[in-house]
Amino acid sequence: DCSFGRNSTKMSLLAKIAEIENEMARTQKNKATAHHLGLLKARLAKLRRELITPKGGGGGGTGEGFDVAKTGDARVGFVGFPSVGKSTLLSNLAGVYSEVAAYEFTTLTTVPGVIRYKGAKIQLLDLPGIIEGAKDGKGRGRQVIAVARTCNLILIVLDVLKPLGHKKLIEHELEGFGIRLNKQPPNIGFKKKDKGGINFTATCAQSELDGDTVKSILAEYKIHNADVTLRSDCTADDLIDVVEGNRVYIPCIYVLNKIDQISIEELDIIYKVPHCVPISAHHRWNFDDLLEKIWDYLHLVRIYTKPKGQLPDYTAPVVLPDGWTSVEDFCLKIHKNLIKEFKYALVWGSSVKHNPQKVGKDHVLEDEDVIQLVKK
Numbered sequence: 001d002c003s004f005g006r007n008s009t010k011m012s013l014l015a016k017i018a019e020i021e022n023e024m025a026r027t028q029k030n031k032a033t034a035h036h037l038g039l040l041k042a043r044l045a046k047l048r049r050e051l052i053t054p055k056g057g058g059g060g061g062t063g064e065g066f067d068v069a070k071t072g073d074a075r076v077g078f079v080g081f082p083s084v085g086k087s088t089l090l091s092n093l094a095g096v097y098s099e100v101a102a103y104e105f106t107t108l109t110t111v112p113g114v115i116r117y118k119g120a121k122i123q124l125l126d127l128p129g130i131i132e133g134a135k136d137g138k139g140r141g142r143q144v145i146a147v148a149r150t151c152n153l154i155l156i157v158l159d160v161l162k163p164l165g166h167k168k169l170i171e172h173e174l175e176g177f178g179i180r181l182n183k184q185p186p187n188i189g190f191k192k193k194d195k196g197g198i199n200f201t202a203t204c205a206q207s208e209l210d211g212d213t214v215k216s217i218l219a220e221y222k223i224h225n226a227d228v229t230l231r232s233d234c235t236a237d238d239l240i241d242v243v244e245g246n247r248v249y250i251p252c253i254y255v256l257n258k259i260d261q262i263s264i265e266e267l268d269i270i271y272k273v274p275h276c277v278p279i280s281a282h283h284r285w286n287f288d289d290l291l292e293k294i295w296d297y298l299h300l301v302r303i304y305t306k307p308k309g310q311l312p313d314y315t316a317p318v319v320l321p322d323g324w325t326s327v328e329d330f331c332l333k334i335h336k337n338l339i340k341e342f343k344y345a346l347v348w349g350s351s352v353k354h355n356p357q358k359v360g361k362d363h364v365l366e367d368e369d370v371i372q373l374v375k376k
């Protein structure tokens with residue numbers, strides 16, 4: 001980014017972003033302004049995308065040292081401001097050394113660790129501290145957030161002594177980079193066409209969007225022909241997310257660290273934050289709760305294999321991610337050619353009515369099912 005040309009485009013993009021953000025802050029949110037706000041939001045989303053994927057710059061990789069190999073059954077990333085205790089957490093949870101210090105920006109690259117929990121191998125990534133404005137290219141934030149996008153779960157680590165406003169700031173940074181936390185993809189049908197104009201339908205009452213607003217948001221993207229179906233009460237942001245594509249939906253846990261420094265009364269208040277686990281990384285307090293919550297939020301599915309005539313092996317499950325748990329997915333996880341030899345499978349457990357039940361490759365398995373493969 002050192003060439004003058006690049007920097008000046010970046011500055012002008014940042015200036016435009018600030019201008020729109022200011023205008024949005026000044027605009028009262030109501031029915032009369034919804035249309036205008038929708039337009040501003042679409043403009044903002046477009047500028048942000050330009051900022052993170054510079055023209056001709058190849059989209060910008062994660063940068064040296066940031067990209068560590070994905071190993072294990074799931075990847076969990078620690079994101080937070082400097083000195084909140086991310087490295088202490090990695091060291092004490094995974095037994096991996098990551099430099100800990102009282103000064104800020106101790107960790108300068110990704111430090112991986114791995115834990116085994118309920119038979120699953122979970123990769124933990126200690127990431128460098130990020131600062132406000134990270135998504136707009138400040139500090140190492142962009143690389144950090146790019147790695148966060150590859151995680152199956154994000155732990156936002158917060159210092160309980162710092163204001164809860166820090167939580168908002170970090171969420172804002174991640175959101176600006178296309179990460180959606182603890183959220184389902186919007187229930188919007190969207191299909192571009194060659195002609196016929198904008199065909200707008202809503203299957204339920206809409207508090208923010210109407211046909212005109214949808215039309216002008218799409219016009220911002222030079223889309224004049226499309227089918228749009230809103231199947232839940234959607235916001236302009238939801239529609240923009242669908243049009244932009246490239247959004248990732250990741251579960252998130254707020255880890256409130258350093259509870260050794262607060263009172264029991266303060267702890268009671270903190271427990272009310274949704275999706276949170278209070279801990280002390282330094283004293284290893286409440287790690288059991290944290291691990292259990294990590295497990296819950298990852299939604300992993302354990303499948304035990306039973307070789308013919310033997311008992312199932314309950315110590316080494318095959319672990320599948322939620323949504324990828326068909327018998328075919330199971331076979332693929334073991335070996336890429338296994339499915340070619342597959343005839344049928346016998347399954348015991350909650351996914352079947354009879355124990356065992358003969359199933360084909362499309363059968364969807366559930367957590368703790370037992371499977372026996374029968375080859376051709």
Ligand SMILES: Nc1nc2c(ncn2[C@@H]2O[C@H](COP(=O)(O)OP(=O)(O)OP(=O)(O)O)[C@@H](O)[C@H]2O)c(=O)[nH]1
Nearest residue numbers: 082083084085086087088101105106107129281282
């Ligand atoms: N009191 C208290 N201090 C802690 C706790 N966990 C970490 N610390 C201290 O907080 C400081 C920062 O810890 P680190 O683990 O280096 O923080 P970090 O988030 O990795 O910081 P960066 O790498 O700079 O982003 C160190 O002095 C730690 O000893 C805790 O549970 N309680």
Ligand SMILES: [Mg+2]
Nearest residue numbers: 086087106107
């Ligand atoms: Mg660190």
